[in-house]
Amino acid sequence: MLIDTHCHLDFPDYDVDRKEVVTRAKDNGIEYIINIGSSLKGSRDSVALSKQFTNIYAACGIHPHDADTATDQVIEEIKTLATQNKVVAIGEIGLDYYKNYSQPENQIRLFRKLNNLAKELALPVVIHSRNAEEEVLQVLKEQKPVKTVIHCFSADEKFLSSCLELGFYISFTCNITYKKAQNLRDVLKLVPLERLMLETDAPFLPPEGMRGKRNEPLYVKRLCEEVAKIKGVAFDEIERITTANAIEFFNLHVI
Secondary structure, eight states: OEEEEEEOTTSGGGTTTHHHHHHHHHHTTEEEEEEEOOSHHHHHHHHHHHHHOTTEEEEEOOOGGGGGGOOHHHHHHHHHHHTSTTEEEEEEEEEETTTOOSOHHHHHHHHHHHHHHHHHHTOOEEEEEESOHHHHHHHHHHHOOSSEEEOSOOSOHHHHHHHHHTTOEEEEOGGGGSTTOHHHHHHHTTSOGGGEEEOOOTTSOOOTTOTTSOOOGGGHHHHHHHHHHHHTOOHHHHHHHHHHHHHHHHTOOOO
């Protein structure tokens, strides 16, 4: 079986056929899905999805884009949500200095508070890092989360090396299939299998040949095929190890 460790099925992109999307994934061997909250509403909806579908787990967090409006009251509600059954992580959280939709100082403040919350609840963190690698590492080194995954890895070998030294997991999306993504494929080759996880980040980043269309958890299978090809390892081996990694990282209670 495979696990999509990061997607956003709470987004309106799936309002018309959400149930069919989940069924289609399961019918193709994607047994479990981690739905990631990226806002207060998204976190509420992620928890609701985890209650609606037996094969969906939830993460609760606030994306750095929303840091300017993330009050202490918002963080308290994230805490309440994160204590509910089937919530397996705090995320996605982190820093985004590429788009800078929120002030950097507010992003760092929110990042630290949500890291503290994750430690208080003994939950792993799902990290968004874009053009802020040095600052992300500084915060994570100081706060030492229980477990950390860098989602949708898009940085260089130097950042990867630092992350691996700190014991972090590394997660890749279907963008490794893009013709111009050789740099990502080169970095992927350096990631030990025991630290690797797979995600779609759906509805974003569909596989090559589908760009501009909606992504969905089904395509974790296509991602696994590409990883196997890049690594020179059998599909079954990538499937087995990345699934075991996800179960261990998120402490999933699976059958």
